[in-house]
């Protein structure tokens with residue numbers, strides 16, 4: 001008798017390039033299922049409504065893909081362990097197939113429990129090296145960056161492993177499928193009503209593989225302009241790929257995007273973009289190597305930095321875009337209003353939060369994670385730790401928000417859009433409005449300190465204090481890195497150490513600012 005195989009979708013919301021689905025179709029009758037987990041909804045959720053809506057649109061689109069092939073996507077609600085176990089025990093399905101993914105602690109615990117069941121088969125077809133050889137704190141006990149295999153010529157370095165994944169043909173999509181024996185007991189509409197999902201963000205892309213493919217194809221047509229649009233925040237919002245939420249939910253696979261981009265004409269934009277896709281896998285590998293990235297500083301010496309200096313008013317000013325630094329305020333308001341800011345703005349607001357406001361990184365990282373439509377635990381928290389140098393290997397790079405206005409928003413397009421109270425100000429005073437003469441303020445009809453705040457903090461003084469503090473910690477942080485377990489957490493084994501650098505962000509583009517100067521450094 002043909003086996004009924006439950007295909008458990010999580011962050012692989014597509015039918016193309018889906019190893020679990022393709023294997024289920026080869027081995028039996030696939031029964032696709034998505035489980036709405038209450039942990040991701042309601043008060044404890046770290047997902048804004050716009051992200052939940054994007055997920056729901058991906059599910060509608062996935063259901064359409066299944067219906068086009070004769071099946072449906074069955075929707076259930078509840079603790080995934082209970083839902084899956086009861087479907088197995090009731091005999092609704094014989095087995096469960098699922099793709100492995102890289103998630104934060106909770107998702108990982110659920111996935112590991114399911115993986116330990118006899119009736120479950122998992123697939124690792126995403127360029128990530130996985131091993132069960134781990135220390136008790138979850139850190140990998142082998143070096144995922146170095147050669148695996150026999151240690152000699154047949155060993156494969158991480159980058160080659162990842163490249164092989166990108167270049168292998170994707171798993172085939174079944175063209176026809178049988179009826180799904182698992183019935184839906186809920187719907188997207190019922191879930192939205194139950195949890196009162198009512199997004200307020202604007203300009204959020206539509207979820208789903210179809211919308212993702214349209215975006216991908218339009219981006220490939222203009223990929224040559226990518227180097228010029230990636231840094232200025234207004235241009236990036238309109239013209240960079242904006243594929244990140246599709247990748248985060250797996251409406252498109254990273255490999256699909258890679259292969260589509262490879263088919264575009266050769267240009268600098270293409271090679272730059274290609275390296276971004278390696279970074280995507282690189283950060284995924286880091287979280288796979290150590291689940292602690294989302295909650296603890298990698299370097300034990302830097303753990304808890306600024307935690308006790310907490311000033312709730314400063315944090316509120318940062319969250320609400322009222323710091324008196326126009327670029328920070330524009331970026332934070334854009335994040336809250338649209339769920340998106342580009343890499344440079346994310347790095348800048350993280351840097352200001354940690355080095356200048358001197359606040360504990362987790363409070364900022366959680367807030368950003370909640371508001372990003374493309375939130376991905378593997379990238380968000382690792383990037384925060386890198387930007388704040390909680391690793392002890394990245395330089396202390398403090399983004400000067402005034403300089404960001406001058407270099408990346410010289411005509412004030414971004415600042416004026418999100419900080420409209422500064423709109424009448426002349427361009428030359430948008431970087432530091434508090435320095436504008438009273439006559440300029442009067443002519444613009446904007447009083448700094450009344451209509452727009454003065455800076456909530458003395459930028460130079462606080463930055464200097466933080467630099468001095470890091471300089472004092474350098475040796476101990478360096479020493480901590482001699483522990484192979486700490487090095488493996490961050491996959492730092494073959495990386496150059498740059499502890500305590502005095503650099504600012506002046507000559508780096510985002511390609512270097514996570515501490516990766518080139519693709520060769522992986």
Ligand SMILES: Cc1cc2nc3c(=O)[nH]c(=O)nc-3n(C[C@H](O)[C@H](O)[C@H](O)COP(=O)(O)OP(=O)(O)OC[C@H]3O[C@@H](n4cnc5c(N)ncnc54)[C@H](O)[C@@H]3O)c2cc1C
Nearest residue numbers: 240241242243244276279280343346347374375376380383
């Ligand atoms: C503090 C901080 C937090 C971040 N949090 C997230 C997050 O939660 N989710 C997320 O997808 N990206 C995150 N990024 C990385 C980056 O900012 C976004 O991927 C990018 O801005 C998304 O826009 P795009 O799709 O137009 O990117 P593009 O420039 O078009 O890049 C294409 C794709 O490459 C990948 N990519 C690009 N830059 C990076 C990077 N630095 N690291 C890893 N992958 C990258 C993404 O998957 C992205 O969609 C973060 C960066 C910082 C500094």
